[in-house]
Amino acid sequence: MITFIFTVKKREIKEDFLQRFNVFYGEKEVFIAVEEGKNLNLTPSPEVSAHIAYFNKDTREEDMIESLISRVNAETLVIVRDGEKPIIFEDLKNAVVKQREGYDIVLLKKEKGENKFKTFFSSILKASAAKMFGFNFFDGELTVEVFGANAINILKTNGTGNLAKINRWVGASVGYVNTDVEKKTFKSKKQNNLKLITIFNFLAFILVLAGTIVLGVLVSLPWLAILGLIFLNFVVATIAVYNLLRYYTDYRVGDLTASKVAIIDFVEVKNDKQ
Numbered sequence: 001m002i003t004f005i006f007t008v009k010k011r012e013i014k015e016d017f018l019q020r021f022n023v024f025y026g027e028k029e030v031f032i033a034v035e036e037g038k039n040l041n042l043t044p045s046p047e048v049s050a051h052i053a054y055f056n057k058d059t060r061e062e063d064m065i066e067s068l069i070s071r072v073n074a075e076t077l078v079i080v081r082d083g084e085k086p087i088i089f090e091d092l093k094n095a096v097v098k099q100r101e102g103y104d105i106v107l108l109k110k111e112k113g114e115n116k117f118k119t120f121f122s123s124i125l126k127a128s129a130a131k132m133f134g135f136n137f138f139d140g141e142l143t144v145e146v147f148g149a150n151a152i153n154i155l156k157t158n159g160t161g162n163l164a165k166i167n168r169w170v171g172a173s174v175g176y177v178n179t180d181v182e183k184k185t186f187k188s189k190k191q192n193n194l195k196l197i198t199i200f201n202f203l204a205f206i207l208v209l210a211g212t213i214v215l216g217v218l219v220s221l222p223w224l225a226i227l228g229l230i231f232l233n234f235v236v237a238t239i240a241v242y243n244l245l246r247y248y249t250d251y252r253v254g255d256l257t258a259s260k261v262a263i264i265d266f267v268e269v270k271n272d273k274q
Helices: 017-023 061-069 089-099 116-133 149-158 191-218 223-253
Strands: 002-007 028-035 048-055 076-080 105-110 144-147 174-179 265-269
Touching (some): 076 149, 089 144
Parallel strands (some): 002 076
Antiparallel strands (some): 076 144, 105 144
16 A cells, blocks of 8 residues: 655645546555645545545644654555645656665655755755754655655654654665655744844854954953953854754754644545445
């Protein structure tokens, strides 16, 4: 059995959506997570068991996914987060085929590399965040993720969608499928606050550093005062870098405090004429 979890906020889902799962072999189960008030007009498919889970408005994707993972009873789980581009089912099929080669997790990866400077700077932030917060980033994008049976059991046991975004598993095998996947960025209510705090911290560091340089040039300071200023610069710089990594992590993998929320309605998609 293959289980699919789709979160739908911006993406348009057409009537023939369920018919497009015919490219997959075997039993197929689809959960579609939407906010209350959103109407989906789907044509039922006899080959697909489909359900629509309704959540309160403004429920985060990660909380939707978290609430649906407990319902998964399959050997393969495909999580597709919301986006603006149409879903390419051939990519989903290739990712499932790749996972069944024996990988615990499979992600989609862009065929073309990003700007070299941006890639280099991003690699430094990833490595720093891994050291500071104790986890490793995946190389692929997070719009589509495919999990094997072992990874599904870990997701269900730990009860957290965080494991779907960052590699906390020692020895987990990760595979990649090259494609022009849509880049996924996460937004949370605390991001703006983190951004402002980070900017403020770096401004404070610049001011402290500038003040230290001015004092060092204009005033003959005792060595204890010099050591004190060096320590102050180190502390302010450390706080600035720490908050930058927090902001970067939140932007790349979302809010790491995901928790289960209530499904207010759970509807099976079926032909009423049957």
